[in-house]
């Protein structure tokens with residue numbers, strides 16, 4: 001099973017410090033098998049096709065060393081009006097953020113909107129247990145139904161991940177739900193990159209008897 005890191009920002013984001021090439025080369029040096037670039041949609045905006053083309057060139061350039069995926073992190077506070085869901089066919093996946101914030105868009109509205117996307121979709125750094133409580137629904141069941149994966153964000157900025165690390169009950173619930181899981185470092189600068197945390201999260205997922213989403217992508221590309 002490959003090591004994946006599906007949440008990384010580059011200079012296409014207002015808060016990113018490195019070029020896509022620097023982020024990818026850093027990941028290769030750290031032994032990552034599959035890396036996803038996920039710049040902020042609200043920073044990329046009209047450069048969307050330039051961004052997709054740039055990541056596409058990186059996929060070619062580094063394909064012998066690492067599988068590069070083109071993602072996008074989409075804010076939901078509020079729902080962006082300048083991103084057409086049809087543009088998502090250019091992407092490998094999208095991460096949606098801030099659904100658990102007080103100002104996030106309505107979750108039911110989000111679910112319907114997310115159906116229009118033509119790539120894999122996941123929730124970035126989202127406290128799904130909080131959302132469950134807020135809406136009084138079994139969110140794991142809903143995520144499974146809508147084919148939404150869930151990110152374990154290891155950046156250290158989100159309490160829900162630490163809670164998950166130490167909470168057997170929540171881990172069992174997630175395992176039994178069969179939702180797909182991703183791991184993201186949420187890197188904005190390679191100086192903060194910590195491969196130890198990424199490996200720890202993979203161990204956790206492995207111990208749950210599960211595999212991270214896209215973890216076999218590198219193997220697939222080597223065989224084709």
Ligand SMILES: [Zn+2]
Nearest residue numbers: 007009073186
């Ligand atoms: Zn991010």
